Amino acid sequence: MYKYLAEFSGTLFFIYIILATGNPLAIGAALALVILLTANISGGHINPAVTIAMASYGKIDTSEIIPYVLSQIIGGLVALELFRRYQL
Numbered sequence: 001m002y003k004y005l006a007e008f009s010g011t012l013f014f015i016y017i018i019l020a021t022g023n024p025l026a027i028g029a030a031l032a033l034v035i036l037l038t039a040n041i042s043g044g045h046i047n048p049a050v051t052i053a054m055a056s057y058g059k060i061d062t063s064e065i066i067p068y069v070l071s072q073i074i075g076g077l078v079a080l081e082l083f084r085r086y087q088l
Contacts, residue, residue, distance in 0.1 A: 011075030
């Protein structure tokens with residue numbers, strides 16, 4: 001369960017930084033930070049395409065694709081909603 005929460009929160013943070021700043025350096029730093037923090041917990045995919053690629057290479061079990069992708073999509077949608085509500 002912690003791995004899905006890590007993917008959710010990592011995706012939420014990363015997408016929020018993309019929406020709030022638009023700065024390529026901030027986006028790159030946010031991605032590096034998120035991958036560093038979630039790599040040991042969930043693998044640090046943060047992206048449904050990466051999750052599917054890892055499953056096709058056999059790095060994760062195929063039964064975990066849907067929970068990973070759902071947590072990433074929901075994290076992105078929550079980030080969008082937070083940005084919309086608290087945009088300055």
